[in-house]
């Protein structure tokens with residue numbers, strides 16, 4: 001079973017992702033901010049990371065940089081409510097940028113594409 | 116200063132001039148301002164038929180000095196007025212873009228904060244719908260929630276788009292071509308209403324240096340507005356021309372037109388009279404045209420229609 005790390009500061013959104021993505025047959029682990037994400041990756045290297053950008057303690061971009069410097073191969077999907085960074089995400093070495101939507105289809109499709 | 120007493124017999128004077136004034140005596144004094152001759156005053160004795168006296172010449176000289184000063188001052192005032200107008204325009208543009216930036220940042224923040232819980236609401240509504248698909252009432256009620264969430268998400272996407280910082284990439288292109296592309300994009304939509312599209316492109320307009328994507332956005336916004344003002348169908352005319360160093364693009368509809376109150380608020384961000392409008396179309400369009408050193412004007416008659424005109428400067432060195 002593939003493991004996905006969901007990094008998201010919103011409690012209810014984490015619940016939603018856990019519920020929906022488990023149904024798709026993934027093992028879900030969660031982190032509430034960038035610092036915790038780094039810790040979680042050290043504990044069990046996930047097959048994919050879904051990363052929010054704006055979070056307390058450490059934002060998603062910084063956390064992604066730190067994680068990728070040790071685990072270059074883990075695919076990362078940036079998942080944020082902001083549409084405006086979409087043009088920049090390439091330079092952040094993320095694999096995809098999915099704008100948050102209540103319809104998780106695009107996110108699920110991207111996951112299937114990457115793992 | 117020239118004082119001539121025998122104009123008719125003086126061979127040095129242009130005959131045409133003598134015939135024109137038809138006088139044997141005349142005097143010319145220059146209008147001088149700051150060592151520059153800006154004109155000449157000629158006086159003759161056609162009406163008085165009396166010889167021109169030295170005192171009269173003196174008086175004329177004094178008058179000429181005053182007149183030269185007055186004329187120059189008037190010119191300086193005119194130039195000052197022009198500069199003032201330019202200054203005011205630049206200042207207004209600056210205020211507009213600053214206001215837009217502030218509103219944009221605020222809007223982006225609010226949209227972000229609302230979108231997050233909305234994702235959760237809509238997401239769980241979808242789960243409900245799936246888990247109770249065979250329960251008629253739950254199904255119906257949940258569908259309403261999802262529909263409304265979708266609507267809100269669309270509005271938020273519009274607001275986010277509005278506040279997106281725009282990166283400008285300008286290239287040399289023919290505006291007619293860009294308009295043609297935009298029309299092709301919109302044609303199926305226009306036909307479905309049905310709206311008749313009339314293109315009057317002036318093929319002699321010079322190429323211009325513009326950001327294609329942004330300008331296309333402007334055309335799309337204006338065409339969309341025109342179409343939305345003609346829900347029962349009508350005619351949309353798109354015309355291009357060259358006018359006083361400007362490329363002018365007119366987008367005219369035969370729609371409902373606008374009241375003076377609406378006209379006053381057209382470009383105010385989030386001003387809308389539409390049920391599902393966001394009110395950003397024209398604010399964004401104006402910002403883009405501002406960035407191209409151009410301007411937008413609107414003319415409208417209620418119940419008859421509206422014309423939006425975009426003016427883009429022709430840049431001589433690049434045309």
Ligand SMILES: Nc1ncnc2c1ncn2[C@@H]1O[C@H](COP(=O)(O)OP(=O)(O)OP(=O)(O)O)[C@@H](O)[C@H]1O
Nearest residue numbers: 340341344372387388389392393394395396397421
């Ligand atoms: N061609 C037109 N005919 C009549 N009214 C117009 C026309 N264009 C603009 N308006 C008026 O100006 C308002 C503002 O237009 P604008 O394009 O900025 O926002 P909108 O069309 O309401 O929403 P959005 O473009 O964000 O979807 C409109 O709501 C409408 O009242």
Ligand SMILES: [Mg+2]
Nearest residue numbers: 336340396397
């Ligand atoms: Mg509009």
